Amino acid sequence: MTVAPTNKVQSMDTATLVLATMRRRGISGLPRNYELVYEALNASNPTLTKQFDALGRNPAQDDLDALGKKMFPHHFxxxxxxxxxxxxxxxxxxxxxxxxxxxxxxxxxxxxxxxxxxxxxxxxxxxxxxxxxxxxxxxxxxxxxxxxxxxxxxxxxxxxxxxxxxxxxxxxxxxxxNTDPLTRLSNRRAFDDVLANIYNEQRNAMYYALIVADIDHFKKFNDTFGHPVGDRVLGVVAAVMKSTLRKDVFVARTGGEEFAVILQGTSLEITMEIAERLRTAVESTPLRNQKTGVNYGPITLSLGVCMASDAESAEELYNKADVALYTAKHSGRNKSQLYKPELNQDFEKNWAIYKT
Known part of the structure:
Protein backbone atom coordinates (compact mmCIF):
# COMPACT_ATOMS: atom_id res chain seq x y z
CA MET A 1 0.00 0.00 0.00
CA THR A 2 1.36 3.45 -0.91
CA VAL A 3 0.73 6.87 0.54
CA ALA A 4 -0.48 8.26 -2.80
CA PRO A 5 -3.85 9.85 -2.03
CA THR A 6 -7.10 9.08 -3.83
CA ASN A 7 -8.84 11.78 -5.90
CA LYS A 8 -11.07 12.62 -2.93
CA VAL A 9 -8.15 12.95 -0.61
CA GLN A 10 -6.19 15.07 -3.12
CA SER A 11 -8.69 17.84 -2.66
CA MET A 12 -8.11 17.93 1.09
CA ASP A 13 -5.79 20.42 2.78
CA THR A 14 -2.50 19.09 4.08
CA ALA A 15 -3.51 18.84 7.73
CA THR A 16 -6.64 16.85 6.92
CA LEU A 17 -4.69 14.63 4.52
CA VAL A 18 -2.12 13.83 7.20
CA LEU A 19 -4.85 13.11 9.75
CA ALA A 20 -6.70 10.95 7.25
CA THR A 21 -3.57 8.93 6.49
CA MET A 22 -2.81 8.43 10.17
CA ARG A 23 -6.36 7.23 10.85
CA ARG A 24 -6.33 4.89 7.86
CA ARG A 25 -2.94 3.44 8.75
CA GLY A 26 -3.79 3.05 12.43
CA ILE A 27 -1.01 5.43 13.49
CA SER A 28 -1.27 6.94 16.96
CA GLY A 29 -1.92 10.69 17.06
CA LEU A 30 1.42 11.63 18.63
CA PRO A 31 2.90 14.92 17.44
CA ARG A 32 6.11 13.21 16.31
CA ASN A 33 4.04 10.81 14.20
CA TYR A 34 2.31 13.77 12.58
CA GLU A 35 5.71 15.14 11.56
CA LEU A 36 6.78 11.81 10.10
CA VAL A 37 3.56 11.35 8.11
CA TYR A 38 3.62 14.97 6.93
CA GLU A 39 7.16 14.64 5.59
CA ALA A 40 6.35 11.28 3.96
CA LEU A 41 3.31 12.73 2.19
CA ASN A 42 5.25 15.84 1.20
CA ALA A 43 7.28 13.58 -1.15
CA SER A 44 10.35 15.81 -0.87
CA ASN A 45 12.32 12.83 0.40
CA PRO A 46 11.63 9.77 -1.81
CA THR A 47 13.60 7.48 0.49
CA LEU A 48 11.43 8.47 3.46
CA THR A 49 8.25 8.03 1.41
CA LYS A 50 9.33 4.56 0.24
CA GLN A 51 10.32 3.38 3.71
CA PHE A 52 7.13 4.80 5.20
CA ASP A 53 5.12 2.86 2.59
CA ALA A 54 6.97 -0.30 3.59
CA LEU A 55 5.66 -0.03 7.17
CA GLY A 56 2.14 -0.83 5.93
CA ARG A 57 -0.97 -0.64 8.09
CA ASN A 58 -0.85 -0.49 11.89
CA PRO A 59 2.94 -0.02 12.17
CA ALA A 60 4.52 -0.44 15.59
CA GLN A 61 5.46 2.79 17.36
CA ASP A 62 9.03 1.54 17.70
CA ASP A 63 9.26 1.18 13.91
CA LEU A 64 7.87 4.68 13.40
CA ASP A 65 10.33 6.13 15.92
CA ALA A 66 13.22 4.25 14.31
CA LEU A 67 12.33 5.69 10.90
CA GLY A 68 11.96 9.18 12.38
CA LYS A 69 15.35 9.01 14.07
CA LYS A 70 16.93 7.76 10.87
CA MET A 71 15.48 10.46 8.63
CA PHE A 72 15.44 13.54 10.87
CA PRO A 73 18.86 14.74 12.07
CA HIS A 74 17.37 16.54 15.07
CA HIS A 75 16.38 13.15 16.52
CA PHE A 76 20.07 12.37 17.08
CA ASN A 178 13.91 22.76 20.23
CA THR A 179 13.46 25.70 17.83
CA ASP A 180 11.75 25.74 14.45
CA PRO A 181 14.26 27.44 12.11
CA LEU A 182 11.63 29.15 9.92
CA THR A 183 9.33 30.71 12.51
CA ARG A 184 11.72 30.76 15.52
CA LEU A 185 8.93 29.25 17.59
CA SER A 186 9.35 26.08 19.61
CA ASN A 187 9.19 22.94 17.48
CA ARG A 188 7.41 19.60 17.83
CA ARG A 189 10.06 18.10 20.13
CA ALA A 190 9.65 20.94 22.59
CA PHE A 191 5.88 20.67 22.24
CA ASP A 192 6.00 16.93 23.01
CA ASP A 193 7.98 17.57 26.18
CA VAL A 194 5.76 20.38 27.46
CA LEU A 195 2.55 18.50 26.63
CA ALA A 196 3.75 15.37 28.45
CA ASN A 197 4.63 17.40 31.54
CA ILE A 198 1.00 18.45 31.94
CA TYR A 199 0.14 15.00 33.25
CA ASN A 200 3.20 14.45 35.42
CA GLU A 201 0.96 15.49 38.30
CA GLN A 202 -2.64 14.66 37.48
CA ARG A 203 -4.04 17.26 39.86
CA ASN A 204 -2.39 20.04 37.85
CA ALA A 205 -4.01 18.99 34.57
CA MET A 206 -7.24 20.80 35.36
CA TYR A 207 -5.44 24.13 34.99
CA TYR A 208 -4.20 23.53 31.42
CA ALA A 209 -5.69 23.80 27.94
CA LEU A 210 -4.47 22.98 24.42
CA ILE A 211 -5.24 24.96 21.29
CA VAL A 212 -4.22 23.53 17.92
CA ALA A 213 -4.45 25.86 14.93
CA ASP A 214 -4.15 25.17 11.22
CA ILE A 215 -3.79 27.72 8.39
CA ASP A 216 -6.77 27.44 6.04
CA HIS A 217 -6.03 26.72 2.37
CA PHE A 218 -2.30 26.90 2.98
CA LYS A 219 -1.60 24.75 -0.08
CA LYS A 220 -3.26 27.42 -2.24
CA PHE A 221 -0.70 30.01 -1.11
CA ASN A 222 2.13 27.73 -2.18
CA ASP A 223 0.53 26.64 -5.45
CA THR A 224 -0.60 30.15 -6.48
CA PHE A 225 2.25 32.36 -5.31
CA GLY A 226 5.12 29.94 -4.66
CA HIS A 227 6.81 28.56 -1.57
CA PRO A 228 8.50 31.84 -0.58
CA VAL A 229 5.05 33.34 -0.05
CA GLY A 230 4.02 30.20 1.82
CA ASP A 231 7.01 30.66 4.11
CA ARG A 232 6.03 34.27 4.62
CA VAL A 233 2.51 33.19 5.60
CA LEU A 234 4.00 30.92 8.26
CA GLY A 235 6.18 33.77 9.49
CA VAL A 236 3.24 36.17 9.68
CA VAL A 237 1.11 33.70 11.66
CA ALA A 238 4.01 33.01 14.04
CA ALA A 239 4.63 36.73 14.56
CA VAL A 240 0.95 37.45 15.21
CA MET A 241 0.76 34.61 17.73
CA LYS A 242 3.80 35.84 19.60
CA SER A 243 2.52 39.41 19.70
CA THR A 244 -1.01 38.39 20.71
CA LEU A 245 -0.09 35.94 23.47
CA ARG A 246 1.70 36.70 26.73
CA LYS A 247 5.42 36.02 26.66
CA ASP A 248 5.08 33.18 29.18
CA VAL A 249 2.57 31.28 27.00
CA PHE A 250 4.03 28.27 25.18
CA VAL A 251 3.47 28.40 21.41
CA ALA A 252 4.99 26.06 18.84
CA ARG A 253 4.94 25.19 15.18
CA THR A 254 4.15 21.50 15.33
CA GLY A 255 4.46 20.66 11.66
CA GLY A 256 3.66 22.07 8.23
CA GLU A 257 1.01 24.75 8.66
CA GLU A 258 -0.08 23.61 12.12
CA PHE A 259 0.61 25.45 15.38
CA ALA A 260 -0.14 24.71 19.01
CA VAL A 261 -0.65 26.80 22.12
CA ILE A 262 -0.50 25.40 25.66
CA LEU A 263 -2.19 27.55 28.28
CA GLN A 264 -1.63 27.23 32.02
CA GLY A 265 -3.84 28.53 34.80
CA THR A 266 -6.80 29.07 32.51
CA SER A 267 -10.54 28.47 32.39
CA LEU A 268 -12.74 27.31 29.53
CA GLU A 269 -14.07 30.83 28.96
CA ILE A 270 -10.63 32.43 28.91
CA THR A 271 -9.26 29.71 26.63
CA MET A 272 -12.01 30.25 24.06
CA GLU A 273 -11.46 34.01 24.26
CA ILE A 274 -7.77 33.52 23.54
CA ALA A 275 -8.52 31.21 20.60
CA GLU A 276 -10.88 33.78 19.12
CA ARG A 277 -8.37 36.56 19.74
CA LEU A 278 -5.73 34.60 17.79
CA ARG A 279 -8.16 33.88 14.96
CA THR A 280 -9.28 37.49 14.52
CA ALA A 281 -5.73 38.85 14.90
CA VAL A 282 -4.47 36.64 12.08
CA GLU A 283 -7.49 37.37 9.88
CA SER A 284 -7.03 41.12 10.25
CA THR A 285 -3.31 41.06 9.40
CA PRO A 286 -2.72 42.03 5.75
CA LEU A 287 -0.43 39.99 3.53
CA ARG A 288 0.92 42.18 0.75
CA ASN A 289 4.06 42.43 -1.32
CA GLN A 290 5.59 45.73 -0.21
CA LYS A 291 7.39 46.22 -3.54
CA THR A 292 4.66 45.29 -6.02
CA GLY A 293 1.61 46.01 -3.89
CA VAL A 294 0.16 42.57 -4.67
CA ASN A 295 -2.40 41.49 -2.07
CA TYR A 296 -2.12 37.78 -1.43
CA GLY A 297 -5.46 37.69 0.32
CA PRO A 298 -6.42 37.14 3.96
CA ILE A 299 -4.90 34.46 6.16
CA THR A 300 -7.40 32.56 8.28
CA LEU A 301 -7.05 29.93 10.96
CA SER A 302 -9.16 27.01 12.07
CA LEU A 303 -8.65 26.16 15.73
CA GLY A 304 -9.42 23.16 17.90
CA VAL A 305 -9.60 23.55 21.66
CA CYS A 306 -9.56 20.96 24.44
CA MET A 307 -9.23 21.41 28.19
CA ALA A 308 -6.65 19.12 29.80
CA SER A 309 -9.23 18.09 32.40
CA ASP A 310 -11.22 16.42 29.58
CA ALA A 311 -8.38 14.00 28.80
CA GLU A 312 -6.41 11.41 30.74
CA SER A 313 -3.09 11.73 28.95
CA ALA A 314 -1.09 13.97 26.65
CA GLU A 315 -1.90 11.75 23.66
CA GLU A 316 -5.63 11.86 24.40
CA LEU A 317 -5.54 15.63 24.87
CA TYR A 318 -3.85 16.09 21.51
CA ASN A 319 -6.24 13.69 19.76
CA LYS A 320 -9.31 15.45 21.14
CA ALA A 321 -8.02 18.89 20.20
CA ASP A 322 -7.28 17.45 16.76
CA VAL A 323 -10.85 16.18 16.43
CA ALA A 324 -12.10 19.66 17.32
CA LEU A 325 -9.76 21.15 14.69
CA TYR A 326 -11.01 18.66 12.12
CA THR A 327 -14.58 19.70 12.90
CA ALA A 328 -13.72 23.40 12.59
CA LYS A 329 -12.17 22.87 9.16
CA HIS A 330 -15.04 20.71 7.86
CA SER A 331 -17.74 23.05 9.08
CA GLY A 332 -16.61 26.15 7.23
CA ARG A 333 -13.07 26.97 8.44
CA ASN A 334 -11.98 30.24 10.03
CA LYS A 335 -13.53 29.32 13.37
CA SER A 336 -12.68 28.07 16.86
CA GLN A 337 -14.18 24.75 17.94
CA LEU A 338 -14.27 23.39 21.48
CA TYR A 339 -13.97 19.63 21.84
CA LYS A 340 -17.17 17.84 22.83
CA PRO A 341 -17.72 14.08 23.07
CA GLU A 342 -20.38 14.15 20.33
CA LEU A 343 -17.75 15.37 17.87
CA ASN A 344 -16.22 11.89 17.85
CA GLN A 345 -19.31 10.43 16.19
CA ASP A 346 -19.35 13.12 13.50
CA PHE A 347 -15.63 12.67 12.97
CA GLU A 348 -15.91 8.91 12.47
CA LYS A 349 -18.90 9.36 10.18
CA ASN A 350 -17.11 11.90 7.97
CA TRP A 351 -13.91 9.91 8.12
CA ALA A 352 -15.61 6.85 6.64
CA ILE A 353 -15.65 8.40 3.16
CA TYR A 354 -11.86 8.44 3.13
CA LYS A 355 -11.38 4.80 4.12
CA THR A 356 -10.10 2.49 1.43
Missing amino acids: RAGVVEGAHDKISGELDGMLRLLKQEQSSMESYSKLLGEAYNRISSKSMASAEILNNVISVLTNATGDSMEKGKVVVEHMVERAREMEQVKLELDEYKRIA
Whole structure:
Protein backbone atom coordinates (compact mmCIF):
# COMPACT_ATOMS: atom_id res chain seq x y z
CA MET A 1 0.00 0.00 0.00
CA THR A 2 1.36 3.45 -0.91
CA VAL A 3 0.73 6.87 0.54
CA ALA A 4 -0.48 8.26 -2.80
CA PRO A 5 -3.85 9.85 -2.03
CA THR A 6 -7.10 9.08 -3.83
CA ASN A 7 -8.84 11.78 -5.90
CA LYS A 8 -11.07 12.62 -2.93
CA VAL A 9 -8.15 12.95 -0.61
CA GLN A 10 -6.19 15.07 -3.12
CA SER A 11 -8.69 17.84 -2.66
CA MET A 12 -8.11 17.93 1.09
CA ASP A 13 -5.79 20.42 2.78
CA THR A 14 -2.50 19.09 4.08
CA ALA A 15 -3.51 18.84 7.73
CA THR A 16 -6.64 16.85 6.92
CA LEU A 17 -4.69 14.63 4.52
CA VAL A 18 -2.12 13.83 7.20
CA LEU A 19 -4.85 13.11 9.75
CA ALA A 20 -6.70 10.95 7.25
CA THR A 21 -3.57 8.93 6.49
CA MET A 22 -2.81 8.43 10.17
CA ARG A 23 -6.36 7.23 10.85
CA ARG A 24 -6.33 4.89 7.86
CA ARG A 25 -2.94 3.44 8.75
CA GLY A 26 -3.79 3.05 12.43
CA ILE A 27 -1.01 5.43 13.49
CA SER A 28 -1.27 6.94 16.96
CA GLY A 29 -1.92 10.69 17.06
CA LEU A 30 1.42 11.63 18.63
CA PRO A 31 2.90 14.92 17.44
CA ARG A 32 6.11 13.21 16.31
CA ASN A 33 4.04 10.81 14.20
CA TYR A 34 2.31 13.77 12.58
CA GLU A 35 5.71 15.14 11.56
CA LEU A 36 6.78 11.81 10.10
CA VAL A 37 3.56 11.35 8.11
CA TYR A 38 3.62 14.97 6.93
CA GLU A 39 7.16 14.64 5.59
CA ALA A 40 6.35 11.28 3.96
CA LEU A 41 3.31 12.73 2.19
CA ASN A 42 5.25 15.84 1.20
CA ALA A 43 7.28 13.58 -1.15
CA SER A 44 10.35 15.81 -0.87
CA ASN A 45 12.32 12.83 0.40
CA PRO A 46 11.63 9.77 -1.81
CA THR A 47 13.60 7.48 0.49
CA LEU A 48 11.43 8.47 3.46
CA THR A 49 8.25 8.03 1.41
CA LYS A 50 9.33 4.56 0.24
CA GLN A 51 10.32 3.38 3.71
CA PHE A 52 7.13 4.80 5.20
CA ASP A 53 5.12 2.86 2.59
CA ALA A 54 6.97 -0.30 3.59
CA LEU A 55 5.66 -0.03 7.17
CA GLY A 56 2.14 -0.83 5.93
CA ARG A 57 -0.97 -0.64 8.09
CA ASN A 58 -0.85 -0.49 11.89
CA PRO A 59 2.94 -0.02 12.17
CA ALA A 60 4.52 -0.44 15.59
CA GLN A 61 5.46 2.79 17.36
CA ASP A 62 9.03 1.54 17.70
CA ASP A 63 9.26 1.18 13.91
CA LEU A 64 7.87 4.68 13.40
CA ASP A 65 10.33 6.13 15.92
CA ALA A 66 13.22 4.25 14.31
CA LEU A 67 12.33 5.69 10.90
CA GLY A 68 11.96 9.18 12.38
CA LYS A 69 15.35 9.01 14.07
CA LYS A 70 16.93 7.76 10.87
CA MET A 71 15.48 10.46 8.63
CA PHE A 72 15.44 13.54 10.87
CA PRO A 73 18.86 14.74 12.07
CA HIS A 74 17.37 16.54 15.07
CA HIS A 75 16.38 13.15 16.52
CA PHE A 76 20.07 12.37 17.08
CA ARG A 77 20.41 14.45 20.20
CA ALA A 78 21.48 11.33 22.15
CA GLY A 79 24.90 11.39 20.47
CA VAL A 80 25.47 15.01 21.40
CA VAL A 81 24.42 14.44 24.99
CA GLU A 82 26.51 11.28 25.28
CA GLY A 83 29.56 13.17 23.97
CA ALA A 84 29.04 15.90 26.54
CA HIS A 85 28.54 13.28 29.24
CA ASP A 86 31.86 11.65 28.32
CA LYS A 87 33.65 15.00 28.39
CA ILE A 88 32.22 15.94 31.77
CA SER A 89 33.07 12.48 33.13
CA GLY A 90 36.63 12.93 31.93
CA GLU A 91 36.91 16.32 33.61
CA LEU A 92 35.52 14.95 36.86
CA ASP A 93 37.98 12.05 36.78
CA GLY A 94 40.80 14.54 36.32
CA MET A 95 39.58 16.60 39.26
CA LEU A 96 39.41 13.51 41.44
CA ARG A 97 42.96 12.61 40.51
CA LEU A 98 44.12 16.10 41.44
CA LEU A 99 42.32 15.88 44.76
CA LYS A 100 43.91 12.50 45.48
CA GLN A 101 47.32 13.96 44.67
CA GLU A 102 46.61 16.86 46.99
CA GLN A 103 45.51 14.42 49.68
CA SER A 104 48.74 12.49 49.21
CA SER A 105 50.75 15.71 49.46
CA MET A 106 48.97 16.72 52.65
CA GLU A 107 49.58 13.27 54.14
CA SER A 108 53.29 13.64 53.35
CA TYR A 109 53.30 17.11 54.89
CA SER A 110 51.59 15.75 57.99
CA LYS A 111 54.22 13.05 58.19
CA LEU A 112 56.98 15.67 58.06
CA LEU A 113 55.31 17.63 60.86
CA GLY A 114 55.27 14.46 62.93
CA GLU A 115 58.97 13.92 62.32
CA ALA A 116 59.67 17.54 63.26
CA TYR A 117 57.79 17.08 66.50
CA ASN A 118 59.82 13.96 67.29
CA ARG A 119 63.05 15.83 66.67
CA ILE A 120 61.97 18.70 68.88
CA SER A 121 61.11 16.17 71.60
CA SER A 122 64.50 14.44 71.30
CA LYS A 123 66.87 15.15 74.17
CA SER A 124 69.90 13.89 72.30
CA MET A 125 70.22 16.97 70.06
CA ALA A 126 71.30 20.50 70.92
CA SER A 127 68.60 23.14 70.92
CA ALA A 128 70.18 25.19 68.10
CA GLU A 129 70.69 22.09 65.97
CA ILE A 130 67.10 21.01 66.56
CA LEU A 131 65.70 24.42 65.60
CA ASN A 132 67.85 24.76 62.48
CA ASN A 133 66.97 21.24 61.38
CA VAL A 134 63.25 21.67 62.00
CA ILE A 135 63.07 25.11 60.38
CA SER A 136 64.82 23.79 57.27
CA VAL A 137 62.52 20.78 56.98
CA LEU A 138 59.33 22.75 57.60
CA THR A 139 60.36 25.59 55.26
CA ASN A 140 61.03 23.21 52.39
CA ALA A 141 57.91 21.14 53.09
CA THR A 142 55.65 24.17 53.44
CA GLY A 143 56.98 25.80 50.27
CA ASP A 144 56.60 22.56 48.33
CA SER A 145 53.07 21.97 49.63
CA MET A 146 52.00 25.54 48.84
CA GLU A 147 53.37 25.27 45.30
CA LYS A 148 51.64 21.95 44.70
CA GLY A 149 48.45 23.32 46.21
CA LYS A 150 48.60 26.32 43.86
CA VAL A 151 48.98 24.01 40.86
CA VAL A 152 46.06 21.88 42.04
CA VAL A 153 43.84 24.95 42.44
CA GLU A 154 44.81 26.22 38.97
CA HIS A 155 44.00 22.85 37.42
CA MET A 156 40.69 22.67 39.31
CA VAL A 157 39.70 26.14 38.11
CA GLU A 158 40.61 25.25 34.53
CA ARG A 159 38.57 22.06 34.62
CA ALA A 160 35.63 23.92 36.13
CA ARG A 161 35.81 26.38 33.23
CA GLU A 162 35.84 23.55 30.73
CA MET A 163 32.79 21.98 32.33
CA GLU A 164 31.01 25.35 32.26
CA GLN A 165 31.77 25.55 28.53
CA VAL A 166 30.28 22.10 28.02
CA LYS A 167 27.17 23.25 29.86
CA LEU A 168 26.88 26.32 27.62
CA GLU A 169 27.27 24.13 24.54
CA LEU A 170 24.53 21.80 25.78
CA ASP A 171 22.23 24.75 26.51
CA GLU A 172 22.81 26.11 23.01
CA TYR A 173 22.25 22.68 21.48
CA LYS A 174 18.99 22.32 23.37
CA ARG A 175 17.86 25.75 22.22
CA ILE A 176 18.61 24.97 18.57
CA ALA A 177 17.19 21.44 18.77
CA ASN A 178 13.91 22.76 20.23
CA THR A 179 13.46 25.70 17.83
CA ASP A 180 11.75 25.74 14.45
CA PRO A 181 14.26 27.44 12.11
CA LEU A 182 11.63 29.15 9.92
CA THR A 183 9.33 30.71 12.51
CA ARG A 184 11.72 30.76 15.52
CA LEU A 185 8.93 29.25 17.59
CA SER A 186 9.35 26.08 19.61
CA ASN A 187 9.19 22.94 17.48
CA ARG A 188 7.41 19.60 17.83
CA ARG A 189 10.06 18.10 20.13
CA ALA A 190 9.65 20.94 22.59
CA PHE A 191 5.88 20.67 22.24
CA ASP A 192 6.00 16.93 23.01
CA ASP A 193 7.98 17.57 26.18
CA VAL A 194 5.76 20.38 27.46
CA LEU A 195 2.55 18.50 26.63
CA ALA A 196 3.75 15.37 28.45
CA ASN A 197 4.63 17.40 31.54
CA ILE A 198 1.00 18.45 31.94
CA TYR A 199 0.14 15.00 33.25
CA ASN A 200 3.20 14.45 35.42
CA GLU A 201 0.96 15.49 38.30
CA GLN A 202 -2.64 14.66 37.48
CA ARG A 203 -4.04 17.26 39.86
CA ASN A 204 -2.39 20.04 37.85
CA ALA A 205 -4.01 18.99 34.57
CA MET A 206 -7.24 20.80 35.36
CA TYR A 207 -5.44 24.13 34.99
CA TYR A 208 -4.20 23.53 31.42
CA ALA A 209 -5.69 23.80 27.94
CA LEU A 210 -4.47 22.98 24.42
CA ILE A 211 -5.24 24.96 21.29
CA VAL A 212 -4.22 23.53 17.92
CA ALA A 213 -4.45 25.86 14.93
CA ASP A 214 -4.15 25.17 11.22
CA ILE A 215 -3.79 27.72 8.39
CA ASP A 216 -6.77 27.44 6.04
CA HIS A 217 -6.03 26.72 2.37
CA PHE A 218 -2.30 26.90 2.98
CA LYS A 219 -1.60 24.75 -0.08
CA LYS A 220 -3.26 27.42 -2.24
CA PHE A 221 -0.70 30.01 -1.11
CA ASN A 222 2.13 27.73 -2.18
CA ASP A 223 0.53 26.64 -5.45
CA THR A 224 -0.60 30.15 -6.48
CA PHE A 225 2.25 32.36 -5.31
CA GLY A 226 5.12 29.94 -4.66
CA HIS A 227 6.81 28.56 -1.57
CA PRO A 228 8.50 31.84 -0.58
CA VAL A 229 5.05 33.34 -0.05
CA GLY A 230 4.02 30.20 1.82
CA ASP A 231 7.01 30.66 4.11
CA ARG A 232 6.03 34.27 4.62
CA VAL A 233 2.51 33.19 5.60
CA LEU A 234 4.00 30.92 8.26
CA GLY A 235 6.18 33.77 9.49
CA VAL A 236 3.24 36.17 9.68
CA VAL A 237 1.11 33.70 11.66
CA ALA A 238 4.01 33.01 14.04
CA ALA A 239 4.63 36.73 14.56
CA VAL A 240 0.95 37.45 15.21
CA MET A 241 0.76 34.61 17.73
CA LYS A 242 3.80 35.84 19.60
CA SER A 243 2.52 39.41 19.70
CA THR A 244 -1.01 38.39 20.71
CA LEU A 245 -0.09 35.94 23.47
CA ARG A 246 1.70 36.70 26.73
CA LYS A 247 5.42 36.02 26.66
CA ASP A 248 5.08 33.18 29.18
CA VAL A 249 2.57 31.28 27.00
CA PHE A 250 4.03 28.27 25.18
CA VAL A 251 3.47 28.40 21.41
CA ALA A 252 4.99 26.06 18.84
CA ARG A 253 4.94 25.19 15.18
CA THR A 254 4.15 21.50 15.33
CA GLY A 255 4.46 20.66 11.66
CA GLY A 256 3.66 22.07 8.23
CA GLU A 257 1.01 24.75 8.66
CA GLU A 258 -0.08 23.61 12.12
CA PHE A 259 0.61 25.45 15.38
CA ALA A 260 -0.14 24.71 19.01
CA VAL A 261 -0.65 26.80 22.12
CA ILE A 262 -0.50 25.40 25.66
CA LEU A 263 -2.19 27.55 28.28
CA GLN A 264 -1.63 27.23 32.02
CA GLY A 265 -3.84 28.53 34.80
CA THR A 266 -6.80 29.07 32.51
CA SER A 267 -10.54 28.47 32.39
CA LEU A 268 -12.74 27.31 29.53
CA GLU A 269 -14.07 30.83 28.96
CA ILE A 270 -10.63 32.43 28.91
CA THR A 271 -9.26 29.71 26.63
CA MET A 272 -12.01 30.25 24.06
CA GLU A 273 -11.46 34.01 24.26
CA ILE A 274 -7.77 33.52 23.54
CA ALA A 275 -8.52 31.21 20.60
CA GLU A 276 -10.88 33.78 19.12
CA ARG A 277 -8.37 36.56 19.74
CA LEU A 278 -5.73 34.60 17.79
CA ARG A 279 -8.16 33.88 14.96
CA THR A 280 -9.28 37.49 14.52
CA ALA A 281 -5.73 38.85 14.90
CA VAL A 282 -4.47 36.64 12.08
CA GLU A 283 -7.49 37.37 9.88
CA SER A 284 -7.03 41.12 10.25
CA THR A 285 -3.31 41.06 9.40
CA PRO A 286 -2.72 42.03 5.75
CA LEU A 287 -0.43 39.99 3.53
CA ARG A 288 0.92 42.18 0.75
CA ASN A 289 4.06 42.43 -1.32
CA GLN A 290 5.59 45.73 -0.21
CA LYS A 291 7.39 46.22 -3.54
CA THR A 292 4.66 45.29 -6.02
CA GLY A 293 1.61 46.01 -3.89
CA VAL A 294 0.16 42.57 -4.67
CA ASN A 295 -2.40 41.49 -2.07
CA TYR A 296 -2.12 37.78 -1.43
CA GLY A 297 -5.46 37.69 0.32
CA PRO A 298 -6.42 37.14 3.96
CA ILE A 299 -4.90 34.46 6.16
CA THR A 300 -7.40 32.56 8.28
CA LEU A 301 -7.05 29.93 10.96
CA SER A 302 -9.16 27.01 12.07
CA LEU A 303 -8.65 26.16 15.73
CA GLY A 304 -9.42 23.16 17.90
CA VAL A 305 -9.60 23.55 21.66
CA CYS A 306 -9.56 20.96 24.44
CA MET A 307 -9.23 21.41 28.19
CA ALA A 308 -6.65 19.12 29.80
CA SER A 309 -9.23 18.09 32.40
CA ASP A 310 -11.22 16.42 29.58
CA ALA A 311 -8.38 14.00 28.80
CA GLU A 312 -6.41 11.41 30.74
CA SER A 313 -3.09 11.73 28.95
CA ALA A 314 -1.09 13.97 26.65
CA GLU A 315 -1.90 11.75 23.66
CA GLU A 316 -5.63 11.86 24.40
CA LEU A 317 -5.54 15.63 24.87
CA TYR A 318 -3.85 16.09 21.51
CA ASN A 319 -6.24 13.69 19.76
CA LYS A 320 -9.31 15.45 21.14
CA ALA A 321 -8.02 18.89 20.20
CA ASP A 322 -7.28 17.45 16.76
CA VAL A 323 -10.85 16.18 16.43
CA ALA A 324 -12.10 19.66 17.32
CA LEU A 325 -9.76 21.15 14.69
CA TYR A 326 -11.01 18.66 12.12
CA THR A 327 -14.58 19.70 12.90
CA ALA A 328 -13.72 23.40 12.59
CA LYS A 329 -12.17 22.87 9.16
CA HIS A 330 -15.04 20.71 7.86
CA SER A 331 -17.74 23.05 9.08
CA GLY A 332 -16.61 26.15 7.23
CA ARG A 333 -13.07 26.97 8.44
CA ASN A 334 -11.98 30.24 10.03
CA LYS A 335 -13.53 29.32 13.37
CA SER A 336 -12.68 28.07 16.86
CA GLN A 337 -14.18 24.75 17.94
CA LEU A 338 -14.27 23.39 21.48
CA TYR A 339 -13.97 19.63 21.84
CA LYS A 340 -17.17 17.84 22.83
CA PRO A 341 -17.72 14.08 23.07
CA GLU A 342 -20.38 14.15 20.33
CA LEU A 343 -17.75 15.37 17.87
CA ASN A 344 -16.22 11.89 17.85
CA GLN A 345 -19.31 10.43 16.19
CA ASP A 346 -19.35 13.12 13.50
CA PHE A 347 -15.63 12.67 12.97
CA GLU A 348 -15.91 8.91 12.47
CA LYS A 349 -18.90 9.36 10.18
CA ASN A 350 -17.11 11.90 7.97
CA TRP A 351 -13.91 9.91 8.12
CA ALA A 352 -15.61 6.85 6.64
CA ILE A 353 -15.65 8.40 3.16
CA TYR A 354 -11.86 8.44 3.13
CA LYS A 355 -11.38 4.80 4.12
CA THR A 356 -10.10 2.49 1.43
